[in-house]
Amino acid sequence: MNDAAATKNELRSAPHGVEAGAPASELAIPPRLAALWKRGADFLGCPISILAGAMSWVSERNLVAAISNAGGFGVIACGAMTPALLDAEIKATLALTKRPFGVNLITMHPQLMELVEVCQANGVTHVVFAGGVPPGDAIKKAKTFAKVLCFAPAVVLAKRLIKNGADALVIEGSEAGGHIGPVSTSVLAQEILPVIRDVPVFVAGGIGRGEAIVSFLEMGAAGVQMGSRFVCATESIAHPKFKQAFIRAAAREAVTSVQLDKRLPVIPVRALANQGTEIFMETQRRVLDKLVKGEVDQLAAQLEIEHFWAGALRRAVIEGDVEFGSMMAGQSVGMVTREEPVAAIMAELIAQAGDALAARGG
Ligand SMILES: Cc1cc2nc3c(=O)[nH]c(=O)nc-3n(C[C@H](O)[C@H](O)[C@H](O)COP(=O)(O)O)c2cc1C
Secondary structure (H helix, E strand, O other): OOHHHHHHHHHOOOOOOOOOOOOHHHOOOOHHHHHHOHHHHHHHOOOOOEEEOOOOOOOOHHHHHHHHHOOOEEEEEOOOOOHHHHHHHHHHHHHHOOOOEEEEEEOOOOOHHHHHHHHHHOOOOEEEEEOOOOOHHHHHHHHOOOEEEEEOOOHHHHHHHHHOOOOEEEEEOOOOOEEOOOOOHHHHHHHHOOOOOOOOEEEEOOOOOHHHHHHHHHOOOOEEEEOHHHOOEOOOOOOHHHHHHHHHOOHHHEEEOOOOOOOOOOOOEEEEOOHHHHHHHHHHHHHHHHHHOOOOOHHHHHHHHHHOOOOHHHHHHOOOOOOOOOOEOOHHHHHOOOOEOHHHHHHHHHHHHHHHHHHHOO
16 A cells, blocks of 8 residues: 555545535534535525536536535536536426525636626526636626525635625635636635625635635635545546546645746646646647747647647546546545445535534634
8 A cells, every 4th residue: 555545544534513425404503614614505595515626527416416416515516518518408407406506717718708698598596617717797697596605715806706796705826626727725715814804705726624614714714615525426427437546546646737847838727747747748848949949829828728728628538548638536536435325425524514513712
């Protein structure tokens, strides 16, 4: 057994306080925890103020419905879906759960307004705008039928988003999986939670245990958003090889993409390093060489870099290509120790949170 596996086995302590695997209806949420996250739970319309962060290809009907049915808040990842595909995904999710869930839309999607209309036509109650500051008209339109959540990477932007109509904010630190900003979760939380009180704020990035949830709630968060922790849920359709890689990985293996040269900007993404990561570095070197020699212009060079990972997350999540696909994962991947039902994950998190609060006494 390697060090990572040994550490993971230590983490695999039996949950106490709440029986693992208990269905949502039987989940006893300690009153102090319920009180701490009441604002978030009321906002989301569910008993557990944990958003399952949208993960492209992973957060589809099955996982989303399972999260909401377990008492949390599932979020469909629209990603690059067409309006017709999103429409079908929302309808399929509605058939699997009667509980609230949200839809995550990427702001640079060329059909953003049509996607918002699809959400409206299906009675979606919460729209999450990700991937940059959403256009004012998209927020305005979404607010006519849903609550709107936006990502705030800094206090100034948080204030602007609230002015633009955001009903709640997600602050996501650089420990998170997928596309990330430069600032860590703990620093963002200290900068934003004491200042932003007008709307509920959900903290994301690197959260894997109930103790951490409690500490962010005590700092003023309304709830948390977690992604990696749900990838290996039994209900997740992620390929068995993708899940296996998560179960094996240690926190330090979820690394940020490296930019070789500022002439070829690389959007930072946190993922498990694999052969694809190596080839990406070689590609940057090769394209930079061509650019320096004048064999390609800046635009062509940049496009080659940007296209490198196109379709790569799908290849990893759906086809199980863990060698060359994109293995997006947060540092919290180190706390993913086994495949288990969503209800068991929720029960464990609540038990850890409850124990942490009990240990505080008072
Ligand atoms: C495989 C994967 C795919 C993701 N895709 C998206 C996405 O499509 N949209 C989005 O807003 N965030 C995306 N994220 C970020 C998650 O929603 C969440 O904020 C993040 O995983 C939180 O960090 P954690 O993994 O440490 O819990 C993705 C994360 C992962 C691991």
